[in-house]
Amino acid sequence: MKTGFWKSIITATLLVVASLVNAAEPIKIGSFLTVTGPASFLGDPELKTLQMYVEDINAKGGVKGRKIELIHYDTGGKAQDAVSFVKRLIQSDKVDLIVGGTTTGDTMAVIPDVEKEGIPFISMAGAVEIIEPVKPWVFKTPHTDRMAAAKIFEDIRKRGFTKVALISGDGGFDKSGRAQVLKLAPEYGMTLVADESYGNKDTDMTTQLTKIRASGAEVIINFGLGQAPAIVTKNIKQLGIALPVYQSHGVASKTFIDLAGDAAEGVRLPAAALVVAEQLPDTDPQKPVLLAYKNKYEAKHGPVSTFGGHAYDGLMIAVAAIERAGGVDRAKVRDEIERTKGFIGTAGVFNMSPQDHMGLNAAAFKLVEVQKGAWKIIE
Amino acid sequence: MRLAGFYLCVVVVVLLPMVFPNNYFVTVVGISAGLHAILAVGLNLLMGYAGQISLGHAAFFGMGAYSSAILTTRFAWPGVWAMLAGLMVTAVLAWVLARPILRLRGHYLAMATLGFGVIIHVIMVQATSWTGGPDGLTGIPPLNLLGWVVDSDTRWYIVIAATMLLAIWLSLNLIDSRIGRALRAVHGSEFAAQMLGINTSRAKTQVFIVSALFAAFAGSLFAHQQGFVSPDSFSLTISVELVTMVVLGGMASTFGAAGGAITLTLLHAGLVVFQDYEMLIHGVLLMAVMIFMPQGLFVGLSQAIRKIGHGLRSGNRP
Numbered sequence: 001m002k003t004g005f006w007k008s009i010i011t012a013t014l015l016v017v018a019s020l021v022n023a024a025e026p027i028k029i030g031s032f033l034t035v036t037g038p039a040s041f042l043g044d045p046e047l048k049t050l051q052m053y054v055e056d057i058n059a060k061g062g063v064k065g066r067k068i069e070l071i072h073y074d075t076g077g078k079a080q081d082a083v084s085f086v087k088r089l090i091q092s093d094k095v096d097l098i099v100g101g102t103t104t105g106d107t108m109a110v111i112p113d114v115e116k117e118g119i120p121f122i123s124m125a126g127a128v129e130i131i132e133p134v135k136p137w138v139f140k141t142p143h144t145d146r147m148a149a150a151k152i153f154e155d156i157r158k159r160g161f162t163k164v165a166l167i168s169g170d171g172g173f174d175k176s177g178r179a180q181v182l183k184l185a186p187e188y189g190m191t192l193v194a195d196e197s198y199g200n201k202d203t204d205m206t207t208q209l210t211k212i213r214a215s216g217a218e219v220i221i222n223f224g225l226g227q228a229p230a231i232v233t234k235n236i237k238q239l240g241i242a243l244p245v246y247q248s249h250g251v252a253s254k255t256f257i258d259l260a261g262d263a264a265e266g267v268r269l270p271a272a273a274l275v276v277a278e279q280l281p282d283t284d285p286q287k288p289v290l291l292a293y294k295n296k297y298e299a300k301h302g303p304v305s306t307f308g309g310h311a312y313d314g315l316m317i318a319v320a321a322i323e324r325a326g327g328v329d330r331a332k333v334r335d336e337i338e339r340t341k342g343f344i345g346t347a348g349v350f351n352m353s354p355q356d357h358m359g360l361n362a363a364a365f366k367l368v369e370v371q372k373g374a375w376k377i378i379e
Numbered sequence: 380m381r382l383a384g385f386y387l388c389v390v391v392v393v394l395l396p397m398v399f400p401n402n403y404f405v406t407v408v409g410i411s412a413g414l415h416a417i418l419a420v421g422l423n424l425l426m427g428y429a430g431q432i433s434l435g436h437a438a439f440f441g442m443g444a445y446s447s448a449i450l451t452t453r454f455a456w457p458g459v460w461a462m463l464a465g466l467m468v469t470a471v472l473a474w475v476l477a478r479p480i481l482r483l484r485g486h487y488l489a490m491a492t493l494g495f496g497v498i499i500h501v502i503m504v505q506a507t508s509w510t511g512g513p514d515g516l517t518g519i520p521p522l523n524l525l526g527w528v529v530d531s532d533t534r535w536y537i538v539i540a541a542t543m544l545l546a547i548w549l550s551l552n553l554i555d556s557r558i559g560r561a562l563r564a565v566h567g568s569e570f571a572a573q574m575l576g577i578n579t580s581r582a583k584t585q586v587f588i589v590s591a592l593f594a595a596f597a598g599s600l601f602a603h604q605q606g607f608v609s610p611d612s613f614s615l616t617i618s619v620e621l622v623t624m625v626v627l628g629g630m631a632s633t634f635g636a637a638g639g640a641i642t643l644t645l646l647h648a649g650l651v652v653f654q655d656y657e658m659l660i661h662g663v664l665l666m667a668v669m670i671f672m673p674q675g676l677f678v679g680l681s682q683a684i685r686k687i688g689h690g691l692r693s694g695n696r697p
């Protein structure tokens with residue numbers, strides 16, 4: 001009897017102590033991004049954004065009284081490393097959820113592990129394959145390449161063109177963008193008269209563009225990232241090809257305009273509202289969110305890019321879901337992420353559902369044109 | 380006694396997961412270290428013993444991986460058959476390549492193998508309809524070995540550790556055989572080896588094929604273990620890393636190559652916590668090893684131990 005009594009006292013004390021320790025324990029958010037290597041221009045602002053906002057949330061007292069601990073690994077763009085870092089986040093660091101995955105390659109590589117372990121994962125990569133078909137534990141925040149292609153085709157149709165020439169690079173973003181262009185062209189009544197490709201490290205694309213000139217195309221679409229689209233744009237001007245040029249959302253940063261110079265004038269592309277935040281009407285509910293993020297980021301790190309915005313959206317959706325779930329129970333957090341409704345992020349207004357693990361619609365993209373060296377909304 | 384080192388290896392490999400069950404560094408990093416060790420042991424046969432450099436070994440690794448990936452996902456072949464098919468294709472390609480490529484020496488051989496590696500990489504990126512392009516192929520099923528499905532990290536540790544030990548054992552035996560002695564003669568002087576009646580071009584071709592097969596086998600295992608392949612994992616950088624592993628561990632030593640591979644893999648996983656300083660520390664360590672132990676980490680260490688033992692013995696003399 002006596003021993004039983006003491007036993008229960010000790011157990012009760014231990015339980016109380018355990019729950020106290022638990023309450024003070026930080027929420028662990030794991031991340032793996034491409035901060036170095038060829039895609040560093042994507043991963044670097046993402047990491048800076050995550051660090052900045054985690055600090056911010058902790059300074060305000062954390063989530064439900066618990067601080068957030070960010071555990072981050074740099075994959076350098078190697079899918080193989082992404083896989084082992086995700087295992088490390090889950091097994092050794094025991095994170096509660098994962099916000100990361102800069103590139104489609106990294107993201108696709110870790111999906112089998114994420115699904116097997118059953119841990120909520122919000123990706124910052126573009127391709128539509130990530131959420132189609134829907135995978136229970138996988139979400140993403142950026143617009144898909146299909147939405148970009150659709151936006152471009154809508155505008156081309158409005159202008160009354162039907163013959164389209166495509167030129168794209170050999171990276172993951174380029175290839176999956178190309179696939180979407182090929183798929184959507186017939187739906188919009190377009191004929192693809194040329195389908196040229198280049199290496200992302202190439203410094204001259206005049207050969208491909210000469211072929212496009214001879215193909216009878218009425219517009220040129222270029223799907224690419226980094227320097228190559230700027231070179232394509234310049235080459236078009238140098239060859240004196242007077243066709244309208246469309247770029248993808250992959251070049252929606254000031255760097256593109258700087259690199260392409262005069263040749264960028266008149267180039268149109270779908271972009272997240274972040275790059276044209278000041279031009280939005282004051283009635284737009286997104287405007288205050290965009291300006292707040294932009295000012296905060298620029299005060300610390302220099303010119304803002306849409307890529308960092310994807311990290312902001314991912315982190316905030318995750319934090320809101322943890323708050324609603326009242327803890328870090330994986331299944332509950334997952335359900336709450338799926339129930340995200342009307343969340344105003346940098347990429348648009350998110351309305352997720354069991355069928356849609358991204359939750360953005362075409363309105364999230366603004367069609368912009370380069371005018372006098374700056375982005376201008378043209379809708 | 381010849382295989383004493385090997386038995387020691389077996390004991391360590393078996394004990395590790397028992398002492399540290401479900402430890403990240405054993406069952407996750409260990410798997411990748413084991414795969415690298417198989418690759419390095421294979422490459423060492425060609426580089427360390429026969430003295431022929433290859434800067435395109437990631438291509439053979441990739442061929443094994445992509446054969447398994449394509450045949451299992453697109454044609455629903457069983458994993459083991461896909462693996463065998465991958466080995467066959469690699470063997471045939473290595474045989475076709477060996478004659479023209481191995482006539483070259485030194486820098487020319489390095490350039491030719493490098494070119495081969497780049498060509499295979501370009502095919503992986505560009506042949507989108509087969510390889511999935513830069514995003515690679517997903518959904519590779521786990522390996523099924525006669526009903527035993529390899530689907531957990533611990534099971535993969537068992538499979539890859541066993542394969543690594545087999546690779547080391549094969550390499551040790553090969554080197555002490557007639558072919559192994561012929562290879563070392565080729566390394567010393569190809570002309571002299573010919574004078575001794577060794578068919579040097581045949582010896583080189585054989586070792587090139589064996590080395591490629593080691594890589595392709597590791598590739599097949601890699602594809603099933605990751606469940607995903609993309610061209611990134613088989614780029615020129617990986618070929619160079621493999622050469623670094625062999626050189627760091629110690630050329631012409633099977634344990635050296637395996638040790639070099641394991642050391643570099645663990646180093647990468649361990650240094651990652653230093654974030655921005657990782658590459659700096661990595662570089663300094665590599666430079667230090669190459670300056671102070673130019674014969675390689677493991678060969679250097681074992682020589683040093685032998686020297687100390689010798690010193691003690693002579694010191695005891697009255």
